[in-house]
Amino acid sequence: MRLSVAPSVWVLRALGVLGLMLALLAGVPEGYTPSVVLAVVVLLGGVLSAFRPDHLAVSVTLCIVVLWWGLQVRTEVPLGCVVAAAGLVVAHVAGTLLAYGPPFMPIPSDLVALWAWRGFLVWLAAPVVWLVARVYADHDVPTSYWLAGLATALVGAVVAAVVVPARGGQ
């Protein structure tokens, strides 16, 4: 028997694709316009993410968007970044919800509400960082500042690698 995909799954798939496209196109009003080729690549990645939410391609597509933003902006911090962060959160949350079960399983509304709230809470980190970055935008940042940040990130990565067991390990 062939089972049909639940309507809630279709909605989440659409939200995932829209989230990715929003993350890419959020800078258009401020003059950060991606090429058509890149938009098509992200769209295809979004579609793949919608159908294979646990696939590596999902992370790669998100990284492409992040990389594009990294190449476009320099030291400035446009407001579009906050909107793009919302798009990335929506894509991530949609992928997380889709990975809870097979496509024919309806996603309960209470779970969607829970993750919508969680998504909103974590997104709040974006405007906070944006505000901090805007405050310090006109100040000169010493090289040691970036090196200290890099060292912190590396320590964080090592700690995360120790805490997080490898898949199928233990």
Add this chain to the structure above:
Amino acid sequence: VSEGPSRWHTSGSLARALAVGGFGVAIALTVGRPAVVVLVGPLLVAGALALLRKPEHEPSVLAHLSHLQLYEGQGTRSRLETSGTEDAEFVTRVMGQQPFLALHPVGGAVLSRADDVRPIEISPRRWGERMVGVEKIAMTSPWAGYRWGPVALSGREMFVLPTVTRMRSGGEAPQPIGLIGAHRSRRVGGGTEFSSIRAFHAGDRLRRINWRVSLRQGTLHVESTRAEEDTAVLLIVDALADFGVSEGVGGSESSLDVTVRAAAAIADQYLAGGDRVSLRVLSPGGEYAGYGTGTRHLRRILGLLARVRPGIPRDVSIEQIDFRATAGTVVVVISPMLSEALAIATVRLVRRGLPVMVVDPLPPGSVPQVHPDPAAQVARLAWRMRLLDRSHLLAQLAAAGCPVVPWNGPRTLEEVLRRLARRSQLPRIGVG
């Protein structure tokens, strides 16, 4: 239902959050792009929160079925018993799709909170052997950072009994020869059916005296009644092949569906009346139940019917089968009569003087399942020729004194049994 070993492992969601977040931070720090931190900040927070809720307890699960035996169309629930789920937030249950097994929710997939796992409702839609309760279980930690499973749970093999339409037939057995039962006998004895009024004999019960007639005649007269006896019923079930499409309860029926359900209904009907019923299935399994009575015997017959698989008997040919039908046994052959050997065996039983009737279970318009190949036209033609042979065979059976009736519910046999009973009471001419 067993449980399989599993461990918590990182989910795709956590891997994605950390990978993208780490990638963004690396770009931001190496190239000096504070805007990228704005982008990946939320993902890093989500990843960090998921890491903080790393599970420590290993859960275990066990599935239970509310009922271990079901009739087709009935339903049961599969409940999940969990322990060690303190670190789990949601539980995903996905039950395997099986033919003739309806699940609710549709698809058998349920996502519920770990402290309130929803049951899955299961309903077998056709009699027979069914594997019930095969499922996979997965658990997710808060913030979806870790996943446990999916763990496969093996199901339980269940023999689904055919439905029994309970209806007391008004048809009487043609030649009841048992000791006690509900059928009107030809001999006089203790019963409720009026037979005659005759002169009082020594040993007659006083409560049988008819005072009105006795006063009129001047001597004591008593009312005599017909004895009530049970009968023996032999059900011969033809499971040599299955024709037509089966869609389960409420859908279209194949010939074997009709056969099995008819056998179950007839067995229930006679056993409820206190008769002795025997079952002989012509199949590779050769299911057989001797003469017996009561509810327990009915369960045994239904259980045997649930095990029926179509095919040719392996060890014995139909001509050699001893049907163990003694005098007076009502023989009901449920068969589409597409086997000449069975038709010959039926005629042999008729010639022994037994009341035999054939119930035709072949649904109208049913065709055998053939492989779709260029010879499909030939197969259709062969089936038509086979049906012509069958109609000729059924006419010959009827001419030999064996009524053939299509199955039309539990009341199918009533009229036929009445006719057979009338025929058995007619005077016979002895020859030789």
